[in-house]
Amino acid sequence: MSQEISDRGCDFKSTNERATLRYVITKGAETRAAILDEAVLVVSRVGFSDLTIGQLAEQTQMSKSGLFAHFKSKEQLQLDTLEHARRRFVDLVVRPALSAERGEPRVRTLFEGWLEWASNSLDGGCIFVAASAELDDRPGELRDALVRSETDWLELLATVARAAVAEGHFSSDLDAEQFAFQVHGVMLAYHHARRLLRDEAAGMRARTAFDAVLVAARGT
Amino acid sequence: MSQEISDRGCDFKSTNERATLRYVITKGAETRAAILDEAVLVVSRVGFSDLTIGQLAEQTQMSKSGLFAHFKSKEQLQLDTLEHARRRFVDLVVRPALSAERGEPRVRTLFEGWLEWASNSLDGGCIFVAASAELDDRPGELRDALVRSETDWLELLATVARAAVAEGHFSSDLDAEQFAFQVHGVMLAYHHARRLLRDEAAGMRARTAFDAVLVAARGT
Numbered sequence: 001m002s003q004e005i006s007d008r009g010c011d012f013k014s015t016n017e018r019a020t021l022r023y024v025i026t027k028g029a030e031t032r033a034a035i036l037d038e039a040v041l042v043v044s045r046v047g048f049s050d051l052t053i054g055q056l057a058e059q060t061q062m063s064k065s066g067l068f069a070h071f072k073s074k075e076q077l078q079l080d081t082l083e084h085a086r087r088r089f090v091d092l093v094v095r096p097a098l099s100a101e102r103g104e105p106r107v108r109t110l111f112e113g114w115l116e117w118a119s120n121s122l123d124g125g126c127i128f129v130a131a132s133a134e135l136d137d138r139p140g141e142l143r144d145a146l147v148r149s150e151t152d153w154l155e156l157l158a159t160v161a162r163a164a165v166a167e168g169h170f171s172s173d174l175d176a177e178q179f180a181f182q183v184h185g186v187m188l189a190y191h192h193a194r195r196l197l198r199d200e201a202a203g204m205r206a207r208t209a210f211d212a213v214l215v216a217a218r219g220t
Numbered sequence: 221m222s223q224e225i226s227d228r229g230c231d232f233k234s235t236n237e238r239a240t241l242r243y244v245i246t247k248g249a250e251t252r253a254a255i256l257d258e259a260v261l262v263v264s265r266v267g268f269s270d271l272t273i274g275q276l277a278e279q280t281q282m283s284k285s286g287l288f289a290h291f292k293s294k295e296q297l298q299l300d301t302l303e304h305a306r307r308r309f310v311d312l313v314v315r316p317a318l319s320a321e322r323g324e325p326r327v328r329t330l331f332e333g334w335l336e337w338a339s340n341s342l343d344g345g346c347i348f349v350a351a352s353a354e355l356d357d358r359p360g361e362l363r364d365a366l367v368r369s370e371t372d373w374l375e376l377l378a379t380v381a382r383a384a385v386a387e388g389h390f391s392s393d394l395d396a397e398q399f400a401f402q403v404h405g406v407m408l409a410y411h412h413a414r415r416l417l418r419d420e421a422a423g424m425r426a427r428t429a430f431d432a433v434l435v436a437a438r439g440t
Contacts, residue, residue, distance in 0.1 A: 045357045124357045133353035136415040137265045137344045181409050181425045189405030195356040205401045216432055
């Protein structure tokens with residue numbers, strides 16, 4: 001009986017401990033996500049090289065030692081920030097497009113989602129565009145991670161284009177990688193016109209350019 | 221007579237002084253140009269925020285005080301570096317295109333010149349592409365100067381397209397600004413594919429995309 005009580009007591013304690021642990025983990029994950037949200041914003045504005053634990057501590061009003069507990073080093077913070085941005089991008093741009101109808105509608109949804117992402121999701125524009133220019137000459141893990149992420153993105157564009165061929169929306173002789181390259185060019189020109197030149201016509205220009213790529217993709 | 225000699229003496233001295241002054245100015249200008257060549261290389265690799273007088277002193281093996289005599293401040297060095305890059309761009313890309321035949325040949329020469337510039341002129345790729353991503357969120361004189369330079373470039377692309385309309389090479393209802401936007405997109409996609417992704421097919425992709433823009437510009 002004392003054993004039983006003790007066991008039950010033990011169970012009770014361990015359930016309690018598990019709940020506490022779960023709370024700590026959830027709380028920790030939430031804090032971590034909140035820090036990384038802030039880090040993504042910082043990078044979108046000033047680039048990866050100016051993202052430091054010290055600066056992020058100021059921004060989040062956390063202690064440097066608290067941040068070190070989460071990220072260990074500047075390099076790890078940079079990698080985690082890129083990964084966090086990639087996940088946000090999947091949530092905000094990729095997932096909604098995968099709910100759209102296969103074929104050209106999905107291609108369009110992806111494009112419109114990207115415009116929205118580049119215009120309104122982050123103060124400093126698309127973190128991947130900024131990072132591409134910043135990191136192209138900086139070999140290392142961060143560059144490798146960015147190359148993987150950018151390659152995935154171009155492959156996704158090519159894949160949705162191939163599905164549009166299969167649906168009969170695009171011409172059967174479409175070069176899907178070439179299509180992805182051209183759509184990506186339109187996105188980069190949009191980012192430049194809107195972010196640097198503050199060109200009010202950037203959205204209209206981008207949609208017109210995208211439509212021209214679609215017309216060619218449909219063939220005659 | 222003594223007046224005459226004195227005058228001649230004076231003339232002789234002043235000619236000598238002028239020659240010395242010219243030598244000093246030429247020498248000074250040459251040194252300045254050599255420093256700015258180096259500065260443009262540094263910026264193409266690491267961006268404007270990492271271009272400092274201290275770092276440039278190391279790179280050029282000059283003294284910091286010697287460099288300060290040329291540029292006064294980091295801000296002035298940045299502005300002069302951008303202006304120097306702009307002049308090199310005019311020499312290497314714009315001027316040769318203006319010798320090409322008016323119309324579509326000139327548009328093509330400009331495009332090929334740009335590919336060459338972005339691929340081989342600087343270790344770190346096109347300084348304007350890198351600066352556009354770096355400076356879009358950094359208000360100030362340097363950003364303003366870049367916006368002027370980028371606007372000039374897009375206007376030049378539109379102007380050569382308009383000349384191609386006048387020559388009957390492009391359709392009379394061509395929107396020249398839209399054409400410039402799309403060609404610029406192809407250039408940015410090329411830079412990304414070549415510099416970040418090290419994609420061997422980048423040049424082929426860019427030329428195919430450019431040809432598609434030309435086909436549309438010619439109309440039917």
